[in-house]
Amino acid sequence: NVKYKEKKKFLKIQKLIKNNYKILQFEEDLKIVEILSSGNINKNYLITTNKKKFVLKRIKKENPNEIINQLRFSDFLIKKNFKTISFIKTIHDEDFIFSKSNYWILFKYIEGKYFSGNFNEFKEATKGFCNFIKILSECSKKSQTKDIDFKFLQSKTLKKNNLRNKKKF
Numbered sequence: 001n002v003k004y005k006e007k008k009k010f011l012k013i014q015k016l017i018k019n020n021y022k023i024l025q026f027e028e029d030l031k032i033v034e035i036l037s038s039g040n041i042n043k044n045y046l047i048t049t050n051k052k053k054f055v056l057k058r059i060k061k062e063n064p065n066e067i068i069n070q071l072r073f074s075d076f077l078i079k080k081n082f083k084t085i086s087f088i089k090t091i092h093d094e095d096f097i098f099s100k101s102n103y104w105i106l107f108k109y110i111e112g113k114y115f116s117g118n119f120n121e122f123k124e125a126t127k128g129f130c131n132f133i134k135i136l137s138e139c140s141k142k143s144q145t146k147d148i149d150f151k152f153l154q155s156k157t158l159k160k161n162n163l164r165n166k167k168k169f
Contacts, residue, residue: 013045013056020090020097021106023052032056046109053109054088058102067103071095080135085110 010032017030035044035055047054059067077084088106090097097104115121 010045016097016099016104017047017056017106020092020104021088022091023088047106053111055085055107055109057105057107059105060102064096064098064103067096067105071105077132077135080138082132082135083110 013032014030029050031048033046033048035046042060043058045056045058047056071087074084074086078086085107087095088108089095095105115125
């Protein structure tokens with residue numbers, strides 16, 4: 001289950017959005033709620049207007065080159081028709097904002113379900129992962145795409161899961 005935390009004032013975030021994103025500059029009905037998730041050092045905010053939804057992500061103490069690589073990779077996946085998050089550039093044509101020791105990225109909100117753990121969802125997730133690996137194998141630093149550094153996908157940073165003893169799967 002996803003939990004949201006409503007606050008009466010998100011004035012700093014509202015100002016950050018209106019000063020940096022063209023699509024939200026003239027929105028009168030701008031609602032901001034914090035998306036609560038356990039164990040996450042970053043913060044995500046659901047931004048809703050009378051017409052659209054977005055997710056604003058605050059990232060603490062991150063390497064800007066790593067963020068750029070992740071955004072380039074997301075762009076690459078979208079060009080390969082892989083459904084993933086797509087970010088919105090600022091009015092200054094930047095990928096993200098740096099403000100008060102934090103990086104901020106605005107993404108389009110994707111409607112959908114959250115993984116409940118049932119077997120059919122697990123099968124679909126497995127198919128999606130296999131498709132992801134196929135697309136990843138096509139990506140090359142020698143290709144016409146911008147260079148992408150895949151350090152953020154190295155095995156030492158990925159959590160290993162032993163599913164052998166899981167009856168559910």
